[in-house]
Amino acid sequence: MKENQGEKKDRAAMVTQALYEAYPNAKCSLYYKTPYELLIATILSAQCTDHRVNQVTQSLFKKYSTLKDFAYCDATELAKDIHSCGYHNQKARSIQGASLKIVEENNGQVPDKMEALIELPGVGRKTANCVLGEIYNLPSMVIDTHMVRIMNLLKFTATKDAKKIEFDLMELFNEKDWVKLTHMVIDHGRAVCIARRPQCQSCAISHYCPSVETKI
Numbered sequence: 001m002k003e004n005q006g007e008k009k010d011r012a013a014m015v016t017q018a019l020y021e022a023y024p025n026a027k028c029s030l031y032y033k034t035p036y037e038l039l040i041a042t043i044l045s046a047q048c049t050d051h052r053v054n055q056v057t058q059s060l061f062k063k064y065s066t067l068k069d070f071a072y073c074d075a076t077e078l079a080k081d082i083h084s085c086g087y088h089n090q091k092a093r094s095i096q097g098a099s100l101k102i103v104e105e106n107n108g109q110v111p112d113k114m115e116a117l118i119e120l121p122g123v124g125r126k127t128a129n130c131v132l133g134e135i136y137n138l139p140s141m142v143i144d145t146h147m148v149r150i151m152n153l154l155k156f157t158a159t160k161d162a163k164k165i166e167f168d169l170m171e172l173f174n175e176k177d178w179v180k181l182t183h184m185v186i187d188h189g190r191a192v193c194i195a196r197r198p199q200c201q202s203c204a205i206s207h208y209c210p211s212v213e214t215k216i
Helices: 005-022 036-045 048-063 067-071 075-081 088-105 125-136 145-153 164-174 175-191
Strands: none
Touching: 005 164, 005 175, 036 048, 036 067, 036 088, 048 067, 048 075, 067 088, 075 088, 125 164, 125 175, 145 164, 145 175, 164 175
């Protein structure tokens, strides 16, 4: 049976409530102390696990203890320092370039607007939304691989395009839940709705999932 938008919104609200009950302590799993550290950690997290990023940044943020250290570093040396995160040369250039732009054009302050954030080297909507939500408490939705997969299973979207998914979900979910929703879905994707072996029988939102019958 085809749902109308109102019915989808109602189901989205029930999914949100169930996730709040299942993952009350869900939060960003990247370690950071400052806005620029979160920005850098998020750049590093592309095609890499948060666990690996946290291992790398533990020493990285000691060696490069200020934003200026990243801005004026030797990019080749930085690439070696982040080698295990993958795409190290590209990420090193992005981190140095973004840091330099913030230091020289934004008075050392990480921007608080989407338009300014995505002008930084290596920063797309995913990284920008992470910063906006975590640092500035602005309504924003990070679309990572768990969000793409699980929101498609829930039939809240029918695309793999992250930007389209972002806007689809913004129409369905309450703005006040956007930031927390991503963290809860990530926790759910890691613990229960695992890509190749979903645990539908122990899923807190299986009752609201149109895909559940094909997964059990």
